[in-house]
Amino acid sequence: RSNLFPPTTMTQSTSKPMHPDDAKEPLLMENKQRFVLFPIKHPQVWEMYKKAEASFWTAEEIDLAHDQNDWNNMTADERHFVSHVLAFFAASDGIVNENLVERFASEVQIPEARCFYGFQIAMENIHSETYSLLIDQYIKDPTEKAMLFNAIETVPCVTKKANWAVRWISESKCFAERLIAFAVVEGIFFSGSFCSIFWLKKRGLM
Template sequence: MLLDPGMDLTLRPMRYPDFYERYRAAIRNTWTVEEVDLGSDLADLAGLGDGERHLINRLVAFFATGDSIVANNLVLNLYKHVNAPEARLYLSRQLFEEAVHVQFYLTLLDTYVPDHDERAQAFAAVEHIPSIRAKAEFCFRWIDSLGSLDSLRTREDRRAFLLNLVCFAACIEGLFFYGAFAYVYWFRSRGLLHGLASGTNWVFRDESLHMEFAFSVVDTVRAEEPELFDAELTHQVTQMMEEAVAAELAFAHDLCEPTGRTGRLPGMSTADMRRYLEYVADQRLARLGMPARYGSANPFAFMELQDVQELANFFERRVSAYQTAVEGSVSFDESF
């Protein structure tokens, strides 16, 4: 089975062709940081108000290390326990994509924060900005949750792996990053920071595919070992999601109300972010076949429109809705 100890090296006969097709789809979605033009953002940055400037500074500080944390978990905990070579092909590709994201955010910081000392502070945000440190500590706790586990031999081992996988797919890539994307697309909805939005389109698409791959691993394990998916696992995942929402909401409060006053950001508030995060959390729980926790509706029309890829945005150097050498049909049905 998929989580059995060992390191299967045989691609034929292929046990999990869906994983291989996801790898091929990711290859078709190749992009490079050099395709993203951030130059037009500089004039927008100069015109931002104090509240908007605070938000963008906090946002890029989170971006500075977010994908590196995901890459570390992928290498330390995921690759060695998913025993299918076609799945490891996808994880290898995902690691490359995380590296591209890290490069994109490095370029973003170099462009947005030209001062060397300010950039150093951004990279150290996990140490000195409480709202970012809390999110990082949440991530590190789940990275460490598997400890020195070298193989998944017991029911408890496999449940621990599932919780780690679900955490990084649903809570970190599926909630922390989606919260960050909402701020980016809020700026875009106001005609600002199109360079940042252009690069984020690619990152958004990558992260959606990473998340769906992880959920497909969960689906496979559920089919092979249904006894792992009991009421206790549902309780643990729901509790984990509640902790993630609380951490991301504290980050939202930091971004949207740095002085404790509301109404500084048109169309963006902590209350709106709460509803959005609760909505996204319920989407993730539903994808995992678990009951909704919050029942909130999406308050951001611009995130609903993100479901429609950038087919008309021909001002980008290369439109992010297109793939390389696409054959057959392409559908965009991700729930946001």
Template sequence: MSKSATNWSEVGDGFTQAFYIQQQAQLWFSEEIPIASDAADWRALSPAERTCYTRVSAGLNAMDTLQGEVGMPLLAAGEDDHQRKATLAMFAFMENVHARSYSMANKTFLSASEEREAFEWIEMQPHLQRKITVFRRLYEEGDALTRMLASCLLETALFYSGFFYPLYLAGQGKMSHMGEVFTLICADEALHGSYVGLLFQERFAALPQGEQAAVRARFEQLAREFYENECAYTDEVYAEVGLASEVKTFVRYNFNICCDNLGLERLFPEEEVNPLVLNGIRATGGTTHDFFSIKGAGGYAKITAEPLTDAVVREAWNA
């Protein structure tokens, strides 16, 4: 066990400090965004639309919880460098901020019984449970490269089936404050995927060619399995709103971004993605190339937080 301390005066690897500083600049909390102001939009959604929104958020909550509690901490444990450990620890913190934001949305828009149903749905949804089980095993039993592959697949590809619907609605002026939450989350995930991808590329480049081929094959196997599972998940979650095909296109787009982050060959041909959704992930620089931008480009500005009290929620609903 290291008995040294972190020296931030050292440049280190030349990129970790930049990612730490950028995550610090992107720091946000759901209490700073008036999501209760979306109550009228929520009431205007059809039952099928509300169910879809609730379930994509519930699925994201489950996976962010796993990433914050297991994935990122194990990635940090696998690094010897203090700056890298600190950066991954900050990423883990933000994963828990993301999970809490979904829970705060539940508190705002759902009744107590509806909230219980959402958490019960997480435990009963087979494709979601498969993701949780397989990712936990990859994190807990895999080597450092396997953990990095898993992390990039989760944060740069699989999360985006859930991001599609809130960004799609926000692009039409519906649930816009929650849309801002999702846009901020996308900016964080872009940062995380890019950083872990760089860590992967560094280790991958040091491998002999034969081992590199084995890692590529392992990635392609995992990617195909997760893509098939995500398509089945998408078919169930989006069936009643008729968007499954567009969501799958968006997922394939983000699988290719994952490949870019890892420095590996893309898996799918280029396709046209719904521009409303693309605008949402780009609003705060949430792409693989341009996330080093000023926080708030999508409309968010840090404010003095007002606690989300029951009275605030009731007032929004009765407006």
């Protein structure tokens, strides 16, 4: 049993060497209790997980029956704008998930945070499914639809955002810097685009 937690200079579940600045990061310190959830040692993190859990929903709960009429009544510029926002969302949730799976969920050693990351991964999957369903529902032209589904390669502004985010997944910077980078992805890249969704909501559309 003594070999279960061998000494290592790496984080416990990833092959990437630990950055020197991460050696004293509490979230990343070796935790032999990381496989057991109770007793809860980080109640604030656990509370955030439970709040996220309580907000669970699925794509099947959304009724798109009346959306097509709203879509058809938009101007061409409005449809172009909204479709490109959806294209950004559809691609970007997959990038967020790749970072969670490849880096954060394996690096962070406290089980409460791992619970949150695990649930976030599930919700990002649902978000990505939903955005893809919306594109599939609204866009009838096969060529345009293919372009939007491949926005990382076909839409320059999405390409730039995606490249910036993906760079931070493989980046050798310390955990704190990478955490801030993905806070930018979620808090700036996504928030700006979410404003357009609320703009539609304020107009009583879709």
